[in-house]
Amino acid sequence: MKFAGLSAFPLVPMTGERVDIDAVARLVARAAGAGVDCLGVLGSTGNYAYLDPGERREVLAASISAAQGTPVLAGVGALRTRDVLRHVADAQAAGAQGLLLAPVSYQKLTDQEVFDLYRTVSQTSDLPVIVYDNPGTTGFSFSDELHGRIAGLERVSGVKIPPPAANGAHRRIAELRHVVPDGYGVGISGDWMAAEGLGAGCDTWYSVIAGVLPGTALRITRAAQAGGHAEARHLSRRLEPLWDLFRSLGSLRVVSALAEELGLVSAPSLPLPLQGIPDAARQRLREFLAGARLEDDV
Numbered sequence: 001m002k003f004a005g006l007s008a009f010p011l012v013p014m015t016g017e018r019v020d021i022d023a024v025a026r027l028v029a030r031a032a033g034a035g036v037d038c039l040g041v042l043g044s045t046g047n048y049a050y051l052d053p054g055e056r057r058e059v060l061a062a063s064i065s066a067a068q069g070t071p072v073l074a075g076v077g078a079l080r081t082r083d084v085l086r087h088v089a090d091a092q093a094a095g096a097q098g099l100l101l102a103p104v105s106y107q108k109l110t111d112q113e114v115f116d117l118y119r120t121v122s123q124t125s126d127l128p129v130i131v132y133d134n135p136g137t138t139g140f141s142f143s144d145e146l147h148g149r150i151a152g153l154e155r156v157s158g159v160k161i162p163p164p165a166a167n168g169a170h171r172r173i174a175e176l177r178h179v180v181p182d183g184y185g186v187g188i189s190g191d192w193m194a195a196e197g198l199g200a201g202c203d204t205w206y207s208v209i210a211g212v213l214p215g216t217a218l219r220i221t222r223a224a225q226a227g228g229h230a231e232a233r234h235l236s237r238r239l240e241p242l243w244d245l246f247r248s249l250g251s252l253r254v255v256s257a258l259a260e261e262l263g264l265v266s267a268p269s270l271p272l273p274l275q276g277i278p279d280a281a282r283q284r285l286r287e288f289l290a291g292a293r294l295e296d297d298v
Contacts, residue, residue, distance in 0.1 A: 003037075003038050003071070003073055003098060003128075003130060003157075003158060003185060003187070003203075003204055004037065004185060004203040004204050005036075005037030005038070005203075005204060005205075005221060005225065006036045006037050006038075006204075006205050006207060006210055006214075006217055006218055006221040007036070007037065007038045007039065007040050007073065007187070007204055007205065007206045007207060007210070008031040008036040008038075008039055008040065008207055008210035008211045008214055008217070009039075009040040009041075009043045009044075009045040009046060009206065009207060009208055009210070009211045010024065010027040010028050010031055010039065010041070010045070010046065010063070010211035010212075011023075011024075011027055011045055011046065011047075011211055011212070011255065011256060011259055011265065011269065012024055012042070012045075012046040012047045012048075012051070012059050013027075013256065013259065013265040013266070013269035013270075014047075014268075014269055014270060014271050015266055015269075017271075017272075019051065019055050019058065019059060020265065020266065020269070021058060021059070021062050023264070023265045023266070023269075024059055024062050024063060024066075025062045025063070025065070025066040026066075026264065027211060027212070027259070027264060027265075028041070028062070028063045028066040028067055029066040029067075029068065030214065030264075031070075031210060031211055031214040032066065032067050032068045032069075032070040033068065034214035034215050034218060035214075035218060036070065036210055036214050036217075036218065037070075037071075037204075038070060038071040038072070038073055038097075038098075039063065039067055039070055039071070039072050039073065040073045040075070040100060040206060041059065041060060041063040041064075041072050041073065041074050041075065041096075042056055042059060042060065042074055042075035042076075042100075043075045043100060043132075043206075044075075044134065044137060044252060045208050045211060045251065045252055045255060046059065046075060047252075047270075047271055048075045048077065049077070049104070050271040050274075051271075053083075053086060053087070053090070056087060056090065057090050057094070060072075060074055060090065060091060060094045060096065061094055064094055064095050064096065071097040071098070072095070072096045072097055072098075073096065073097065073098040073099070073100050073130060074087075074091035074094070074096035074098070074099055074100065075087075075099075075100045075101075075102075075132070076088050076091055076099050076100065076101050076121070077100075077101055077102040077103075077104040077132065078104055079104055079105065079106060081117055081120055084101065084117065084120075084121060085120070085121070085124055088121055088124060088125045088127075089125075091127070092125055092126070092127055096127065097127065097128075098127055098128045098129070098130060098157075099121065099125065099127050099128070099129045099130065100129075100130045100132050100160065101117075101118065101121060101129055101130070101131065101132055102132035102133075102134050102137070102138050103117060103138055103140045104138055105138060105139065105140060108139060108140070109140050111143065111146045114140060114142075114146065114150075115146065115149055115150060118131065118150045118153055118156060119153055122153045122154055122155045122156055123154075125155070126155070127155070128155055128156075128157040128158075129153075129155055129156045129157065130156075130157065130158045130159065130160055130185070130187070131147070131150055131151075131156065131158070131159040131160065132159075132160050133147075133159055133160060133161050133162055134160075134162060134189070135162060136162065144175060144176065144178075144179045145179070147159065147176060147179055147180060148179035148180060151179070151180040151181055151184050152181070157184065157185055158184055158185025158186065158187060158203070158204070159176070159180075159184070159185070159186055159187065160187045160188075160189055160204075160206045161176065161186065161187065161188060161189065161202075162189060162190060163188065163189060163190025163192070163193035163197075164193060164196075164197070166193075166196075167196075169188070169193065169196045169197045169199070169200035169202075170200040170201075172200075173186060173197070173200050173201050173202060174201075177201070185203045185204060186201070186202050186203055186204075187202055187203055187204030187205065187206045188202040188204070188205055188206065189206045189207075189208075191205075191207055191208050191209050191217075191243065191246060191251065192236070192239075192240075192243035192246060192247065194207065194217075194220060194221075194236065195220055195224060195229070195232040195233045195235070195236035196233065198220075198221065198224035198225070198229070198232060199224055199229035199232060199233070205217070205220075205221055208246075208251040208252070208255050209239075209242070209251075209255065211255065212255055212258050212259050212262065212264065212297075213258075213294060213297040214297065215294070215297045216235075216239070216294055216297050219235055220232050220235045220236055223235060238292070238293075239292075241284065241287075241288040242254070242258075242285075242288055245277070245281060245284065245285060248281075249277050249281060252270070252274075253270070253274070253275075253276060253277050254277060254281075254285070256269045256270050256276065257276055257277045257281075257282055257285055258285060258289075260276075261282075261285060261286060261289060262289075262297075
């Protein structure tokens with residue numbers, strides 16, 4: 001399976017120290033019902049690093065049940081390969097259609113260690129694997145040579161890349177296409193860069209905002225897929241107050257505040273020690289919501 005189009009990454013909100021499974025199911029069902037192409041469960045927005053194995057299984061089961069047949073990509077990252085493989089087995093048993101794997105570490109990993117991790121997972125599971133390139137979180141930076149080696153592994157079918165520099169998407173995607181096989185999926189993260197990335201040839205938008213505002217994200221995605229790249233950029237620019245908050249405070253904190261403001265989750269919704277955005281930023285978010293036209297999502 002090649003994951004393409006709009007991949008929504010719903011929150012996994014907390015109530016105190018417990019996962020709010022009912023809210024997880026509502027958010028997943030909301031995105032699936034809006035028509036997103038696939039769902040990314042237990043990614044960074046899904047707080048996977050803060051959950052124990054039992055909580056991750058619970059989230060995955062609830063999400064797949066609520067997905068209404070929409071394909072689910074399950075995050076399986078963990079510090080030890082042993083634990084990654086346990087999450088892989090759980091994802092496969094639960095009915096996920098793909099795996100999203102970041103090279104999570106405490107000690108800095110070498111290229112060979114990362115390659116061996118992906119090789120082990122690709123040899124263990126029948127599911128397609130998406131490489132999660134997220135240096136801001138993992139501290140590991142993929143070289144293009146390593147991307148090429150990993151892309152040659154059986155069942156590794158695509159990559160979720162970090163946002164390129166402004167106006168740099170065409171060059172970055174061309175560089176990556178040069179080292180990976182034909183048909184290899186290239187997806188963009190960093191929501192403020194999505195319109196540019198889709199216009200530059202990305203197959204997928206791995207979207208934080210689509211987990212809370214799926215209709216808004218779908219309009220941008222469908223415009224780009226139809227060749228309306230100027231329209232997609234225009235629609236994205238309307239969200240610039242939100243993107244500015246994403247860039248300055250981090251997408252997880254902002255999207256959790258957004259979900260709280262829309263009444264989709266209870267507040268506070270982040271796992272401690274994470275805390276919500278400052279009061280001044282929350283007021284900016286409220287002003288954005290008051291002025292934005294988000295008819296399909298609110």
